Amino acid sequence: MSELAQRLLAWFDQNARSLPWREDPPNPYRVWVSEMMLQQTQVETVVPYFERWMAHFPTLEALAEASVQDVLRLWEGLGYYHRARALHRAAQVIIAERDGVWPQKAEEWQSLPGVGPYTAAAIASIALGEPVVALDGNVRRVLARLFDLDMPVNTPAGEHELKRLGQEHIPPERPGDFNQALMDLGAMVCTPRSPRCDVCPLAELCLARARGTQAQRPVRQPRKTVPHYIVTAAVIWREGRVLLAQRPPQGLLGGMWEFPGGKQEPGESLEAALEREIQEELGTTIEVGAKVGVFQHAYSHFRVTLHAFHCRLVGGEPQPLEATALEWVPLAHLSHYPMGKLDRQIARALMQRSTPSR
Known part of the structure; x- marks a missing residue:
């Protein structure tokens, strides 16, 4: 295990956020639902929605049997409603076409409705132990600062480089914890503005901190004007x-x-x-x-x-x-x-x- 992974996981063991979808052992259904809800949505917003969802649809079977209107009604306010419809469709696919058996690899997860590369990697690593890096916004920022990446992270080339760097350090024995630790570090310490470098467990390994470029990382391509x-x-x-x-x-x-x-x-x-x-x-x-x-x-x-x-x-x-x-x-x-x-x-x-x- 690399020094980076050791330091990160030691910090995570002491500072991990307490979230309702984090269980030991992880439950694939709960991890999947949480990751779908967390797409482009803050954790604080998701928690009450997740808890209501689980109260109504506690199992994959309950979700598959629900009506689309019931699913949308519980999702209302989270936005990006295609995610709710995709969850419902995918539940029916897993039941009807896979006999209720979960996909085991990220590549298999991506065959389901609404599951892209990040979501597939997050589920496969957290719930099923596949050593694959999951690049959400927090992880991109942390890795871009750690390695002082000067290329835009919202481009195919930038994403490829971030994945390469992350894969070099992800420990096969704790891939899900590694990804969640990067997420928590980005949410709690390596924040977009005013990162708390003084309390960061990776401060001594961070190239952006050494070079004083934290505020310039991650680099992003300018967004188009919003109509x-x-x-x-x-x-x-x-x-x-x-x-x-x-x-x-x-x-x-x-x-x-x-x-x-x-x-x-x-x-x-x-x-x-x-x-x-x-x-x-x-x-x-x-x-x-x-x-x-x-x-x-x-x-x-x-x-x-x-x-x-x-x-x-x-x-x-x-x-x-x-x-x-x-x-x-x-x-x-x-x-x-x-x-x-x-x-x-x-x-x-x-x-x-x-x-x-x-």
């Missing part, structure tokens, strides 16, 4: 109920429910944009009334400002021309329908106000 979209949504009323549309199963927020609407085009007023979108999506015409509110959210690759309006139908029965399904829902039942963050904000705003007379 900003103005969108509209219609709260269409009928006898105290509002109309919800279910998004198609594929794509952004697949399978989730929303208040129908869409993007504002150049030169359009918000009201005209909403009238056009409802005609295109539902084949009906509306009268746009008072504004419900303005809501904002940042996705991974774009930002949205959403303007929601109270509306009433003036011509034609709504048809699911672009949606999977439509439902008229009492306000008290809106919580039963999984929604993205923007639509949930609208639902909460409606619940906090008196229902307009119709």
Whole structure:
């Protein structure tokens, strides 16, 4: 075992974070679910979701037998909903095609829906003892500083070099602990800003510290400008109920429910944009009334400002021309329908106000 691995694991044995998915021996199901939830999400955010998930779906079989809507409802608020749908599909694949037998190697894990190289390596090393480095954001930062890597880590060449460096030190007897130790070190000590080099167990081995380049590592390629979209949504009323549309199963927020609407085009007023979108999506015409509110959210690759309006139908029965399904829902039942963050904000705003007379 290298000196780096020895020092790191000695530190981990004393300082490892206490997390609900860390067990001895590790449970592949719990490790897999946690890693899917942790993709692009902070640990602190994931913990309550993980605990609720395990209360509802304690086993692979329970997840495989659940409905997609139940899965999405429990996932609501975590974002990146393709992860939830992938977990559900993969559970069914493992049960139906693998007789409930877990993949044993990272390469096998990558054959499952939603499991990429990092997630596969994390599960295989932590739950199954395969000596393969798992490169999440924390691990990339720690390794880039340890070896003072001057190439961008968010490129194929940079990732290849990080994997090579990590593989040189990963101990076959404790690969999962090695990966988790790097993750914890990055979260607790080798932080993005103001790393705590004075308490780092690897400080004497760190090239970036020796050269004073901690603040410049890791190197990243500049991100592209994030586009900003103005969108509209219609709260269409009928006898105290509002109309919800279910998004198609594929794509952004697949399978989730929303208040129908869409993007504002150049030169359009918000009201005209909403009238056009409802005609295109539902084949009906509306009268746009008072504004419900303005809501904002940042996705991974774009930002949205959403303007929601109270509306009433003036011509034609709504048809699911672009949606999977439509439902008229009492306000008290809106919580039963999984929604993205923007639509949930609208639902909460409606619940906090008196229902307009119709």
